[in-house]
Each structure stands twice: as structure tokens, then as C-alpha cells.
Amino acid sequence: MEHDFFFPAAPGSLPGADGYFGAFGGRFVPQALVAAVDQVAEEYERAKADPAFIAAFEELLAHYVGRPSALTEVPRFAGHAGGARVFLKREDLNHTGSHKVNNALGQALLARRMGKTRVIAETGAGSHGVATATACALTGLSCTVYMGETDMRRQAVNVARMELLGAEVVPVTSGSRTLKDAINETFRDWVARTHDTHYLFGTVAGPHPFPAMIRDFQRVIGVEARRQLLERTGRLPDAAIACVGGGSNAIGLFHAFLDDPVRLVGCEAAGHGVQSGEHAASLTAGEPGVLHGSRSYVLQDDEGQIAEAWSISAGLDYPGVGPEHAHLHSCGRAEYRPVTDDEAMHAFRLLATTEGIVPAIESAHALAGALQVGAELGPDGLVLVNLSGRGDKDLDTASAHFGLAGAR
Amino acid sequence: MSGNLQLLTDTLARAEREGRAALISYLPAGFPTVDDGITSVLATLDAGADVVEVGLPHSDPVLDGPVIQTADDIALRGGVRIADVLRTVREAHAATGKPVLVMSYWNPVSRYGVERFARELAEAGGAGCVLPDLPVAESAQWRHHAAEHGLATVFVVAPSSTDAQLAETVATGTGFVYASALMGVTGARAAVDEAAAVLVRRLRAITDLPVCVGMGVSDAAQAAHVAGFADGVIVGSALVATLLDAGGGEAALAELTAELAAGVRAG
């Protein structure tokens, strides 16, 4: 198969052996987890050099996920984006409805290799929880998903899906009852049960090797999109755009373009506006710090207490971000812009009504970014957007936001 | 001014000469208020704790169970600041002359400024730090400043730690080694895991540093059991719980501490 996502690590490629991307990353975990995290790192190194593992992963991507995912040009939507051509990478068409399944399947195969019988995961929007529950059903692993109580309410459809898939969903009632707290609780579970349990982390944050490993599992997005776009248009895009929660769909898209003259644009959730203090824009408004096992940009106060994030989108509602994005931000290779709830919801509805595609609210942040970047580029522009997921899970939130008749 | 690493070492050595384990109490600063927190810390020292660990409350205490999470939450909602933590250390040490450690997650120390935190902790009379989410590999900067300011660097090891990890920990840690009695987060348990004794034996084989055992110890019988094989017994959640319980309070805190102090002498 053509994917080549387990690219041979070129000399000087990141992260280094210590898990750092420049000044960001590393491994800030209790000693009780060091052995477990080492085991993941060692097994992943072996797996990615093992043709049988790669073949099993590619087989699942092709015939279970349905890859390669489509690349769709959206001219009616693009009419609102300064006339630039806009193409969507359709991760929403994957089995389970988002990019999260790529990583969940890769790590489920890895968990089996390590002889683990139980998988635990955090979820915000529920996309990662559904993907993990799916991968566990497929591979015969028991599955427990931690989810903030607030998120269980706003993503009730996904809670039901996880339960139907045989997973246990545990409500988390600490802190802000959202993604950050779900991750805390999953770590607490893991510290107590490393012997039989793998923590199937959902985004490119966490201690080394998770940011690098999850990027590799998601790298297929950009590899496919780059080839598809070259075939269709004969050129590279001017900009590749993705939403950034922890950053897995964004790094999956960006990584194939790192050495190309392509603008990489990450859209962070600005919630009610960065000035309001109610947002999740860690790169725009955060400071370097350590959260969930790695050094990156973090929303925090002057004494290192982590701030509560806010976004209408449960999947972006996180006060941290993956360390590779912190690195790309600080060296200027990628640009990160805040997108408010209202801007995202405008783009959400625009895509639905102009193209007949209902995006996830997370992905709608990238669409809003595309409207802005398209206008900056003008009619000659070519924009690639990662449509990271579909909006079925968001119908209640959207109906309430727009005051539709279907609102509950 | 130099910190009180030596006092910590001497205190643990004296307990050993007395043929007993030391009792180390843990309470978060600022819980339920800064002044009440100081009173509680002093109560445990007066009732027989040899050393106290003052917790620096954190928004995301990933290694703590529900009891300490709740206490941290109350302290943070009350507005506790690092200056209050340092004041707690200063007053506890000044009033008792006993060694006082700080237990903190890494981000607050890192954000406050590693050198600044070490310097101010030493100035307050602190004896050192327990940094549970800072593994040895990431600890060079802290250890540099801790050494400069006469502060202990206490690493936490767990039953899952490999021989190589234990070796690197005892080679770089100072004061004592904190052996976690179990795999898991803080919180009282019905019984102390057999794994604790095994871990202590593995450490004894490679170090002369005192080995103190914590996590899950909640009553005098457990303290006596652990004192049979460890140099110190660390008790946190059970003490915090006496302050959270309806009908609990200062008297219950002092009473449990006194029972634990008797326990470490019975082991």
C-alpha cells in the first residue's frame, strides 16, 4: 500500500530519543508509570519495524475504515471564501465518523502485541471514545472510557454508541467535568493497573512516546491528501488547515507538508473570544508548562494552576495542546489562529446548506479558518481543509444554538 | 540561607537509634484556610509526627485519590497561593524545629521559577521537596538548585519500578526514598500491600538512604506493620479525612496522629 506513514526516521527528525520536539515534550510521569510508558515506547519501536504489524494496520485502514478517504472540492462553500478553491479531506466518512479511528486501531493492535487485555481511554466529544470502543470490540479487548459529566450531556449520542459497542462509560465529576478531568481520571486508573491495561490516549499530547506514535498513526491523512490534491489540481495547496484540540488531526494533516512551501494553519477554539477568558486557545493565550505528562503550551495562572477551558465543541475544550504543535508554533513553521464559537457555528451551517455536509463542530473551526484564509488568498488560492469528523453527534448542540424546531 | 536537609537526615537517624520508624504526616496547605491549615500541621507535629509534608494544592492532582482531591479543591477555592504554602512551612518549622518538606506537582514549581522556589523554600526553613510527577530523567535542573540550597530531593518509587530505575533513583535522590506501598493513587486502603515489603527489600540491597513507605496507610496497626520493615511511615489521606469527616476536626486529627505515633513505636 502507498501510505508510508511509518516514515523512516531521518537523522535529526523529531522527537529525539528523549521525546523532545525542541523545548517541548518529554516525559513528566510518576515513577509508577515509567515502566508502562517505556513498554509502550519499546513495543511501538518494534511494531513499526515489523512488516506484519504494518500490514495488519494497513489492512484495517483499507477495508475496515474505508481508506483512502475522499477529497471533496466544495465550490459553493468556497464562494464565501474569497473565491479560493477549497478541498475537504473527508475524515468524516471514515468508519465511526472521525479521524480518531486511525489512532484507535493502531494502538489497539499495539495493546494486543503487548499482551494487554484491557483498554482505557478518555474522551471529550466522544469521537475518540467511540473509535476506541469500536477498536476494542473488533480486537476483543475490554474497554472503559472516562468522560466528563458535562460532555456526557452534550454528546449523549456518543455515550449510547459506546455502550452499544460494549464499553463501560465512567462519568467524571471532578474539576470542570470535561476532557482535562477525564484525562486525569484515566491516568489515575492506569497508575493502579498497568499490568493488564493499556491507556489508549486520543491525541498527540501526553508523555513520550504518545505524541510521536499517535502522529504516526494519523499521518496517513496528510499523505493521502497531498497525493490526491496533486492528482486533482497538479499542485500543492497554499494552505493546509485543521482544527486543534490536542492536535492529532492537525498534525496528521500537517506532517506530510512540513518540507513543502505550504502554510500550515491550526484553528484553536476561542470560545466566547480570547479576551473573554472563556476559550481553549492554548497556543494563542497560554504559557509553557507541564500538563498530562509533557511540556507544551498550557492555559494556566501565574502559579501554574491549570485554567478551565471553554469551547462549544467538547473535542477542543482542552487547556493544553500537543508538544509538536508548541514546537511548530515557537519556530514559526505553523500558524495558529483563534476561532470563536460563533465563527465556527456560522461555518458549520454554511457547509451544511451549501454542500450538504454536516461537519463536527470541532471541524467547523477549521472551516471558519478556511473562510478567513481563502479571503486572504483570493481567487487564485488553493486551500486544503481537514474535515476531521461528522456532525451527527452535534445535532442537539447545533439545534439549540440555532434555535431550530428539533431542539430538545 | 541553607535548607534543612541535614535536619531531615538527623531526624530519621535518631528514630533509627531509638529502634523505631519515623512518622511522616501529610496535609495540604490552605486547607480549609491557610491559618487552619497551619494549626493542623502543628497539631500533627505536636501529637507525634517527626516530619511533615506540606502539600502544595494543585488544580490537577493526577496522583491523588478523592480525599486529597477534595482538600486541594477546597484550598484552591479559598485562594491559597505559593506564598501561603511557604508561610505554612516557615511557621511549622519555627514552632517545632522539626523538618518540613513540600510535596508538589511539577508545574507549579516550574512556573514559579525553579531557582526561586528552591531559594524561598530554604529561606522558610524547609527541608526539601517530594515531586511525584518529576521522574529522575527530567530532574537535573531541580536537583542542581536543591543541592545549592541544602534541600532534599525525595523521589517516589513504585512496585513497578525496574532495578535500573531504582538504581538511578537512589543515586540521585537525597534525604530518603519514598516507596509507594501500592500501584495507585493516594487514599486509605484496608490492608497494606505485600508489594511494599518487597520493594523496601529491593531498595535496602542497593542503598543506605532511609526508605519511607507511604500510600494507603491509615491506622495504627498498619503503621506498626510497615514500621516493621521501613524507616518511616507516611500518612496523608487518613489524616486529611479526619478533617473532612462530619464530626471530625482538630481533636480527631491529633488523636489519629497519636495512635499512628504509637504504631510506629510498636512495629
Ligand SMILES: Cc1ncc(COP(=O)(O)O)c(C=O)c1O
Ligand atoms: C471530530 C473531531 N475533530 C477534532 C477533535 C480534536 O482532537 P485533535 O485536536 O486531537 O484532532 C476531536 C476530538 O474529540 C473530534 O472529535
